[in-house]
Amino acid sequence: MASEDALILRTSRVVPRISPVVWWIAIVALAWLGLAHFHGNTVATLRVWLPLLASGLWMNILISVLAIGIGTVLGIIVGALELSRMRWVSAPARGYVQAFRNAPMLVLIFFATYVFPFEIQVGSLYLPFPDWIKATIGLALPASAHIAEIFRGAILSIASAQWEASASLGFSRARTLRWVILPQCVKRVLPPWMNLYAMITMSTTLASLVGVTELLEVARIASNTVNRTDFTIFVYLAVLTLFFLYCYPITRFTAHLEQKYAFH
Amino acid sequence: MPQSDTFSEHPPLVRLRKVHLSFGSNHVLKCIDLNVRQGGAVSIIGPSGSGKSTILRCINGLLTPDRGEVVVGDTPVHSLRTEAERIALRKRIGFVFQQYNLFPHLTVLQNVVLAPTRILGVERETAEREARELLAKVRLADKDDAYPGQLSGGQQQRVAIARALAMHPQLVLFDEVTSALDPETVGEVLSVIRQLVQDGMTCLLVTHEMRFAEEVSHEIVFTEGGEIVEHGTPRDIFHAPRNPRTHAFINALRN
Numbered sequence: 001m002a003s004e005d006a007l008i009l010r011t012s013r014v015v016p017r018i019s020p021v022v023w024w025i026a027i028v029a030l031a032w033l034g035l036a037h038f039h040g041n042t043v044a045t046l047r048v049w050l051p052l053l054a055s056g057l058w059m060n061i062l063i064s065v066l067a068i069g070i071g072t073v074l075g076i077i078v079g080a081l082e083l084s085r086m087r088w089v090s091a092p093a094r095g096y097v098q099a100f101r102n103a104p105m106l107v108l109i110f111f112a113t114y115v116f117p118f119e120i121q122v123g124s125l126y127l128p129f130p131d132w133i134k135a136t137i138g139l140a141l142p143a144s145a146h147i148a149e150i151f152r153g154a155i156l157s158i159a160s161a162q163w164e165a166s167a168s169l170g171f172s173r174a175r176t177l178r179w180v181i182l183p184q185c186v187k188r189v190l191p192p193w194m195n196l197y198a199m200i201t202m203s204t205t206l207a208s209l210v211g212v213t214e215l216l217e218v219a220r221i222a223s224n225t226v227n228r229t230d231f232t233i234f235v236y237l238a239v240l241t242l243f244f245l246y247c248y249p250i251t252r253f254t255a256h257l258e259q260k261y262a263f264h
Numbered sequence: 265m266p267q268s269d270t271f272s273e274h275p276p277l278v279r280l281r282k283v284h285l286s287f288g289s290n291h292v293l294k295c296i297d298l299n300v301r302q303g304g305a306v307s308i309i310g311p312s313g314s315g316k317s318t319i320l321r322c323i324n325g326l327l328t329p330d331r332g333e334v335v336v337g338d339t340p341v342h343s344l345r346t347e348a349e350r351i352a353l354r355k356r357i358g359f360v361f362q363q364y365n366l367f368p369h370l371t372v373l374q375n376v377v378l379a380p381t382r383i384l385g386v387e388r389e390t391a392e393r394e395a396r397e398l399l400a401k402v403r404l405a406d407k408d409d410a411y412p413g414q415l416s417g418g419q420q421q422r423v424a425i426a427r428a429l430a431m432h433p434q435l436v437l438f439d440e441v442t443s444a445l446d447p448e449t450v451g452e453v454l455s456v457i458r459q460l461v462q463d464g465m466t467c468l469l470v471t472h473e474m475r476f477a478e479e480v481s482h483e484i485v486f487t488e489g490g491e492i493v494e495h496g497t498p499r500d501i502f503h504a505p506r507n508p509r510t511h512a513f514i515n516a517l518r519n
């Protein structure tokens with residue numbers, strides 16, 4: 001595992017590879033400067049809203065990170081269960097994956113919102129169960145199904161000779177998975193995993209439809225409050241820019257990793 | 265020396281009795297009898313597909329025979345049922361593969377210490393010290409931090425041997441460990457095995473290196489079509505085979 005981490009760190013320091021990101025950021029920044037020049041007033045209004053928009057984006061990031069985190073843990077477990085030799089273990093796992101991979105995310109978010117109570121009773125204590133956590137669950141479920149598939153594919157792509165060598169050294173199946181197979185999978189699953197993360201991040205805007213105050217929702221409120229067409233256009237442009245600034249480096253880095261490991 | 269003599273002196277460490285095994289309708293092992301005594305070196309020779317690897321895989325419980333007995337020390341391998349029982353057996357048996365099967369994501373040193381630390385619970389420091397000694401023994405002392413992909417086939421195979429030895433096995437099974445190697449690197453692997461046999465490690469080898477088998481083995485077993493056609497001392501098998509099939513096989517290799 002440590003060597004994998006070292007690899008990631010090493011690649012992130014490769015400056016020339018990252019340069020397209022810098023280029024794009026420069027272009028976007030210039031475009032905004034241009035807009036500020038011709039529509040100084042509108043951009044000034046936008047600046048007033050910027051802290052709120054930023055806190056909205058923070059909510060998107062929070063939801064996406066939690067969703068991918070929960071999804072990864074669940075996905076690895078489900079993926080491992082799918083590979084079990086016992087049918088009564090693998091069949092439900094496969095059903096889970098098929099069900100959640102083929103369900104629209106928005107439907108799952110709605111479902112999570114209405115199926116869970118708004119607070120949970122623990123003894124005499126009432127813990128709030130806010131909508132943003134429900135939306136996170138709605139995103140984590142399909143994420144876990146995708147990750148289960150990604151992991152299952154990676155595990156199967158590792159030669160059976162590795163299982164046999166481990167077994168011959170006295171490793172159980174579980175220990176082989178933990179110490180031999182999963183570490184080899186990390187490298188292979190990293191690019192699809194990051195792609196999935198970028199997708200989840202963009203899907204967090206769906207949470208606005210169940211009343212979560214994330215970036216898109218803030219933008220909608222801002223646009224309704226200011227109520228000027230040019231501001232509305234600018235505010236959504238700002239939303240796109242913020243998402244771009246967050247997601248584009250991730251996709252670039254993924255593409256870089258894909259290239260790097262293409263021939264392994 | 266004939267097998268019956270050694271058998272009466274020590275009980276064999278490995279004992280196969282009337283072992284049968286089929287894959288579907290393919291009858292791969294037909295009544296295999298085989299003994300390996302403590303400290304002995306036995307080589308199995310024979311044409312491709314004759315069941316040599318299958319015999320080795322029955323001994324460490326990767327395969328379970330349909331009929332017959334496989335006993336290693338006091339363990340009746342043929343009647344092991346649980347994964348835990350097989351693990352206990354495999355900890356005592358080293359297995360070296362034709363394709364090395366090192367862990368590509370780990371360095372040479374990590375390859376050697378993984379099983380002792382994770383399976384036997386040896387302290388990392390102790391395991392690493394011992395791993396370094398083993399790597400020195402297979403003449404790879406300077407390759408600790410290399411990854412398997414950076415090594416030649418012969419070097420990888422020597423790491424695989426060190427990895428097997430790190431578990432302190434009672435017995436090491438070698439399955440055509442030089443067949444995938446460049447001719448230049450075969451010698452370095454064979455000399456490691458030779459040293460091991462001289463040190464008294466019990467070894468069961470499947471090999472196509474006839475000269476080596478003749479030199480290091482106490483006994484040669486010739487298999488064909490899932491049967492043991494003939495077994496005996498290297499001198500008998502290579503220079504005075506009684507069975508015409510053995511004769512034909514050895515002559516074909518000579519030419």
Ligand SMILES: Nc1ncnc2c1ncn2[C@@H]1O[C@H](COP(=O)(O)OP(=O)(O)OP(=O)(O)O)[C@@H](O)[C@H]1O
Pocket residue numbers: 287290292311312313314315316317318319
């Ligand atoms: N897992 C398996 N499933 C089905 N058939 C198998 C399996 N493993 C081996 N066999 C068959 O069993 C027979 C003996 O195989 P084995 O690998 O033991 O031969 P071998 O003597 O080691 O040959 P080689 O010199 O080519 O390695 C072959 O016919 C092979 O096709």
Ligand SMILES: [Mg+2]
Pocket residue numbers: 316317318439440
């Ligand atoms: Mg074989």
